[in-house]
Amino acid sequence: MQTPGSRLAAMRATAPLVHNITNFVAMNVMANVLLGIGASPAMVHAREEAAEFAGLAQALTVNIGTADADWAAAMEETAAVMHDAGRPWVFDPVGVAATRFRRDLSARLLELKPTVVRGNASEILTLAGLGGAARGVDAGDSVAAAEAAARALAARTGGVVAVSGPVDFVTDGTRAARVANGHPMMARITVMGCSLNGVIAAFCVDQPAFEATLAALAAYGLAGETAGQRAEGPGSFQPAFLDALHALTPGALDERARIEAAA
């Protein structure tokens, strides 16, 4: 039987190449997060090469922070490559409520059927067209308030939707579950959500998206718990978090994952 720990081990056994088109703030940390957990990152966004590069990758993540018109085109072309090849791609609609450019781009990306959409409650509410109280990239809405939106969005994309928060909510439109791993300090440093996208994508390679997403969220949150115990603040949390991702064992993940089915 597959467990979160066995999914971690399976991901590490292949060290999948994850192609990321993510914002400038996240690039370095995200690459290190992927290396830390045991995957192979590549950050490639230029239209001159992104779609070609996607042909080499096992999975893709797209994050709309710091995008512009050229990037938007590369995102669409690249997501289309993954969609057509049946390979997983993860979409993060960061700050989607903030500008018309982000809303329009997100609407187009949704058409390309992301394997997983991951965002905070406000972002998922906005995406689902239910309106959100987003301010910048903060989460002004509670996870609970976004559960119905997440289910509707998953039904629309045919994929998984994950709502990040103190307790994460994950649904594929039919099933749903909550992941309680994590630490409050994760909200006090930047790009923790962005970097998580890559971990989800890596877990989704050759594994079912709903279960893989749950395992990825538990692994990530558990590393946060370990780091939170060692850190004296948000600065020391960051190296401790990468250390914890690297040291995380399948056994520890199976023992400490807090995943529960949701009604």
Added chain:
Amino acid sequence: MQTPGSRLAAMRATAPLVHNITNFVAMNVMANVLLGIGASPAMVHAREEAAEFAGLAQALTVNIGTADADWAAAMEETAAVMHDAGRPWVFDPVGVAATRFRRDLSARLLELKPTVVRGNASEILTLAGLGGAARGVDAGDSVAAAEAAARALAARTGGVVAVSGPVDFVTDGTRAARVANGHPMMARITVMGCSLNGVIAAFCVDQPAFEATLAALAAYGLAGETAGQRAEGPGSFQPAFLDALHALTPGALDERARIEAAA
């Protein structure tokens, strides 16, 4: 009576959204610095959305490192939004002496009356048209040598000018003060000045710019002092600095701020 500590507390109470158009080198660290001190960062520079996003923000910072023609347009449009709305914006003319592109862009940005201009002595000297011995982004001139230039520049913009150095000099054209907090290690890691811009901007929200800038400089320098005591080198300084920003209390700031009026 308002003190540096009470200004820190006031800033944290509202956690203002600070919109930053800063260079690629600084983005991640600056976002973490803003989160660490207790503000809300957003890094948004694309012309497709920057000016619209500025409408959501309480303050703006503009830093001309790694800019290009598109960014320059976004900087001008965004600064104009803040100027017209009467909201604070901070201008960092990083490396302004190095290229014609930076000098021309800086001249246009000065027309938009930055609330605070912050730079090293060479940059302030260049901006004020007095000539500077800048080499790259280093400070080749002493703070003392830039005091008259800072006063003249403040008189021209109607705002505050802060000259960073071992002892900072701050003037609004009429008043002037020096801030002696800080640690030599702050000059041995990159983007410490860039990240400070965001802290100044956060303090300036709904607070008078001259006093807010002094409080921000003291808070930042004091966190540097704390980190400098704990760090073994420039690498360990960085997490220690974020930890110190996060742990800084209004009481400690009032006790240890070294701000003195200047003649």
Added chain:
Amino acid sequence: MQTPGSRLAAMRATAPLVHNITNFVAMNVMANVLLGIGASPAMVHAREEAAEFAGLAQALTVNIGTADADWAAAMEETAAVMHDAGRPWVFDPVGVAATRFRRDLSARLLELKPTVVRGNASEILTLAGLGGAARGVDAGDSVAAAEAAARALAARTGGVVAVSGPVDFVTDGTRAARVANGHPMMARITVMGCSLNGVIAAFCVDQPAFEATLAALAAYGLAGETAGQRAEGPGSFQPAFLDALHALTPGALDERARIEAAA
């Protein structure tokens, strides 16, 4: 007689300004690496100013990760400035096998006779036209497999070629040597190779390129060894590495450098 330690001391004595056109993932870390070892970094890539800025710099590095057409033009113009001025420039063909855009750009940059080409075995094999098994930016080939390619490439450029790996191989087409300093953790965090380019460039200022490259590789690897002893994982390795670069003395480098001539 010049030793690796005396070359480190000579570099620090002038703190050369190293102009870097590098990928977004590397910019912050690379700047800190250069400051840590004792050089002066500047990250300038916009076509509006890059070639002009190069006129101020003592050395240049070019890394093709995250480039686009505009950056490519800036890279060529800037490398031409250094070539024509007889100042050193280092070329890193990161991921050159991955896309046509990278291969074409790399071919054009090679025409500008880089003082040093540094890459992993797969990248050097690709560059030399012998074919490589590159997957993304990983090194799929062994250093030994790339030695002949490195020699051929050096003969073609008239410069030095350095192949990074557990034991590095360096050749100027006639002479060759191996550098055994380093630590396995250096392969578990991102942009360690990218950042090394800057250190090589700094050492090459006013020093012969073959010997300077060997000294730079030994210094970098030795700092990695020190950090590896202190770190608990890839997260804590990073600050420990910068601390070690900063603390490295010429005497320690002379004592612990593991450089051997190769047949």
